[in-house]
Amino acid sequence: MTSASHTVQPEEKGLRIDKVLTEVNPEISRSQVQLWIKDNHVTVNGEPIKSNYKCHQGDTIEWEIPEPEELDIKPENIPLEIVYQDSDVLVVNKPKGMVVHPSAGHGTGTLVNALVYHITDLSGINGIIRPGIVHRIDKDTSGLLMVAKNDLAHVSLVNQLKDKTVKRSYQAIVHGDITHEYGTIDAPIGRDPKDRQKMAVIDGGRNAVTHFEVLQRFETFTHVKCVLETGRTHQIRVHMKYIGFPLAGDPKYGPRKTLEVEGQALHAEVLGFEHPRTKEWMEFSVEPPEDFQDILKMLSKMS
Structure with a gap:
């Protein structure tokens, strides 16, 4: 088993332990954490607890990640780049x-x-x-x-x-004319209380920060670069809507009248991280796909 620990911080005081652990391990689901707790793989200050335990500042949470089960997913010969x-x-x-x-x-x-x-x-x-x-x-x-x-x-x-050291830069096409060249959106994100299928900027949401830069302006759209400081669900889509510039083609957060594209015009262009073993900084970049670039060409002709 892989073991890990976490000391409860002041801002985590009063939160359920399953919520704290999913924030510490962003890619572990809450239901998975609850299974770990049920199977006694999680302790607080050396003692087993229940998933509704509310954390106290300074608590030491220790957990063991069980050995993986044998994969039960059908391998498919789908091309990968x-x-x-x-x-x-x-x-x-x-x-x-x-x-x-x-x-x-x-x-x-x-x-x-x-x-x-x-x-x-x-x-x-x-x-x-x-x-x-x-x-x-x-x-x-x-x-x-x-x-x-x-x-x-x-x-x-x-x-x-x-630790927010991974570099993640996106290209996006948004509705509206952003008049300033740069900006930072610092607004907490959580489940939309009016629609549980959506995320929204809400009081008590998780800290979320997006930096953006205008790359190109069109008549009624703007081509932007967005850099994530945090990685919340739908973060760029929610933040750009929040400041009044929803993503083009976004069926969940954008306007009904939009560009004729399948889904939001958003592309994860740059990814940088420290290699886990060599500690060397690695950075990769890929151009947006053809349909994204076609939209930009079309908007250029229309402007």
Whole structure:
């Protein structure tokens, strides 16, 4: 088993332990944490607890990550664009329209189905459904993802995400004319109380920071670069809507009248991190897909 620990910080006081552990381990689901607690893999100050335990400042949480179950995912011969690979990490360019891991309604055709076909070694920290998956991008967002090939790499990459040292830069096309060149959106994100299928900027949400820079202006749209400081669910989509510039094509957060594109115009262009074993800084970049570039050409002609 892999062991880890965490000391409860002042801002975590009063939070349920399963919530704290999912914040410490961004890619572990709350239900997975509750299973660990049920199976006595989690202690607080050396004592077993229940999943509704509310943390106190200074508590020492210790947990053991069970050995992964044998994978029960159908390997599928889906082409993968592998940007980089060694014995520890893999960087892939995920196409638009591909779901990262199996879930309700998406049992096949996912990035994980492709990974288990092409890659023999993947970390098992996230169990049988999400082997190797350290972070996610939405189905209709294209671009770079890092994948862990062993548990050492997985823990390192997750800690880098937690410490905000991973570089993640996106290109997006948004509605409206952003008049200033640069900006930072610092607004907490959580479940939308009016629609549990959406995220929103809410009081009591998790800290979320997005930096943006205008790349090009069109008549009624703006091409921007967005750099994530944190990595909340739908962060760029929620933040850009919050400041009045929703992503073009976004069916969940954008206006009904938008560009004729399948899903949000968002591409994960740059990914940088410290190699888990060599500690060398690694940075990768991929151009937006053809449909994204076609939108930019069309908007240029119209302006």
